[in-house]
Ligand SMILES: [Zn+2]
């Protein structure tokens with residue numbers, strides 16, 4: 558077959574068909590028809606061909622990376638479309654910025670993502686570069702430094718029951734106070750040293766004195782001090798820490814299924830009776846109480862006997878802190 562190199566290239570793998578076509582030269586097939594139909598076949602079977610950016614795209618990225626510094630790059634995919642850039646904040650924490658470039662880069666803004674507690678919004682114009690994008694990311698990291706300092710101190714000096722492995726975007730910590738007693742705090746990334754949203758979790762007889770202290774001492778909250786220090790002062794307690802206690806003392810397994818984690822849930826329901834105080838998963842206790850012939854339900858509260866002490870216990874449905882009945886257990890006040 559006499560044809561140009563492009564067509565020869567396209568025909569690679571189709572030799573048998575070409576031979577067949579050539580044996581019937583009078584059937585109206587010419588080089589042009591063949592080229593068009595083969596191109597269609599080729600494009601249909603390899604759809605990514607359509608989205609391959611022009612050569613300038615690659616030259617642009619290489620030049621932008623040279624300005625930014627290749628040492629910042631941790632990964633780039635084969636298509637040169639997704640790159641991961643590493644960064645360090647002023648406290649020495651490592652962070653990762655994932656950038657998904659568009660085929661029309663830099664005319665079209667890339668998609669950026671990172672493990673942050675706030676949405677990452679970047680300003681992009683057709684003249685923007687990866688270096689400018691990276692500088693914006695560093696500013697966001699700097700803005701969040703105080704937030705991460707607050708949480709790092711809590712993670713280091715207390716036993717965290719939830720989340721199991723906190724990520725940089727997690728704003729919630731459930732901190733162990735004692736056996737079956739914990740406090741859930743929700744730190745605001747924008748005001749990390751203000752009084753966070755707090756929720757005490759545990760049996761009522763243990764929660765009530767702490768809740769009273771929290772309400773009475775709230776005015777002592779000092780926004781210049783860390784959240785951990787303030788919590789100690791306001792609650793008048795020392796938190797058990799990895800230096801003084803074993804975690805196993807706080808991760809008591811569920812009295813029904815005998816495990817600690819049930820999917821992601823931990824046993825956060827505690828028997829009302831101060832002498833019992835056995836913890837259960839909400840789902841396990843719900844199934845248990847519902848199966849009892851003596852089970853009663855009043856609105857969203859289920860009553861029934863505790864499988865351990867046989868005293869009547871109750872389960873409030875559809876709330877995280879269902880165990881605590883007083884509505885003022887959760888504080889949303891802020892000292893701002
Ligand atoms: Zn369970």
Ligand SMILES: [Zn+2]
Nearest residue numbers: 828833863866
């Ligand atoms: Zn009990």
